[in-house]
Every structure is written in C-alpha cells, then in structure tokens.
Amino acid sequence: MVDCFIRVPREQGFFSFWRGNWSNILRASSQESLGFAFKEYFKVWCLDGIDQNKQYGRFVVGNLASGGLSGVATFCFIYPLDFTRTRLAVDMGKDKASREFKGLLDCIVKVRQREGFFGLYRGFLPSAQYIFLYRGAYYGLFDAIKYRVERDGRRKINFTEAFCIGQ
Numbered sequence: 001m002v003d004c005f006i007r008v009p010r011e012q013g014f015f016s017f018w019r020g021n022w023s024n025i026l027r028a029s030s031q032e033s034l035g036f037a038f039k040e041y042f043k044v045w046c047l048d049g050i051d052q053n054k055q056y057g058r059f060v061v062g063n064l065a066s067g068g069l070s071g072v073a074t075f076c077f078i079y080p081l082d083f084t085r086t087r088l089a090v091d092m093g094k095d096k097a098s099r100e101f102k103g104l105l106d107c108i109v110k111v112r113q114r115e116g117f118f119g120l121y122r123g124f125l126p127s128a129q130y131i132f133l134y135r136g137a138y139y140g141l142f143d144a145i146k147y148r149v150e151r152d153g154r155r156k157i158n159f160t161e162a163f164c165i166g167q
Contacts, residue, residue, distance in 0.1 A: 012092065013096075021085075022103070022104050023081045023082075023084045023085040023088065023104045024081075024085045026081050027078045027081035027082055027085065030074075030077065030078050030081075031074055031078050034073075034074040034077055034078070035070055035071065035074045035135065035139070036070075038069070038070035038073045038074055039066060039067060039070040039139050041070075042065070042066035042067075042069045042070050042073075043062075043063070043066045043143075045066070046062040046063070046065045046066040046069070047059065047062040047063070047066065050062055052147060052151075053151070056148075059144065059147070060140070060141075060144040063139070063140035063141070063143045063144045064136040064137070064140035064141070064144075065136065065140070066139070066140065067135050067136040067137070067138060067139030067140035067141075067143070068131075068132035068133065068135055068136030068140070069132070070135060070139060071131040071132055071134065071135025071136065071138070071139070072128050072131055072132050072135075074131075074135075075124075075127065075128055075131045079120070079121055079124055079127065080108065080120040080121070082127075083111075083120055083121070083122065083123070084104055084107045084108055084111070084120070087101065087107050087111070088101055088103070088104065088107055091107075108120065142165055142166055145165045146162070146165055149161060149165070
C-alpha cells in the first residue's frame, strides 16, 4: 500500500488519487434525494390498502418492495455516473496524454459515441439486482422496524434509536 502512495503521484500525478471523484460526488448527492422521493412514491403503490396493525407481514413485504423499487428507479438515473467513475478510476497512463479519457464529460461522450446510449449502462442488470436487495433492506426494514418501535412505545423514535435501526 505504501508503494501505491509513492508510485501513483510519481507516475500519474498527485491528483490521480481523485480521478473519477467528481462523478462520485454527483452520484452520491443525487442518490439519496432521488431514493427518498421514489421511496415515498412506491410506498403509496406497494402499501395501498394494507393495515399495518392487522397485516404486519404484508406491511414489511410492501416496505421491502418499495425500498427495492426505489433503489432500482434511482439507479436508472445514477448508473451512468457510477459507470464513468469506474472507467475513469481504471483509466491509467503515465501522463494525461496517454489516458483514454480527459474527464467525466469526455468519458460520457466517448462511450456514447462508440457504444451508443446503452453503452453507459453496461453491467446494469447485475448491479440493479444487488441494489434492489440492498435498498429494499435499507429503506424497507428501517421503515418496518421504526413503525414497530413507535407503535409499541406509542411515541416517536429519537436519534439514537433511529441510528441503531439504520445499522
């Protein structure tokens, strides 16, 4: 690891440590806001007509489904940023001239020209399957457990409880 921290700045320049980070910043900031917006939309759709007190099992499944669908819907928008982040991170060269891409926009344009629009979505399906499961658990279990804690305690949960449920 020490060798990496010595060789990368020498061979590729100090700022190579942050190649692809701009797309990661855009991706991360968009992911949470879109995720919560989609989650509320899909909760209405997945939990319609379910009485969470009488049908808690269906309530949990509906929350898992709405969380998973929210994750996939969000991923449809942010996947090209994730894809370009990876492409930029592995685009190595001794100097800027020997690299394939100059930056985020250059990567998007070149991939789109060579492979078409769907070239930016290469590898999407396996990633979407993972995201469905991950975000289903992330959003769905949080909401289901939060509801159970609040219902049993007849109160709103505090920060520490929310933090623990989120883990």
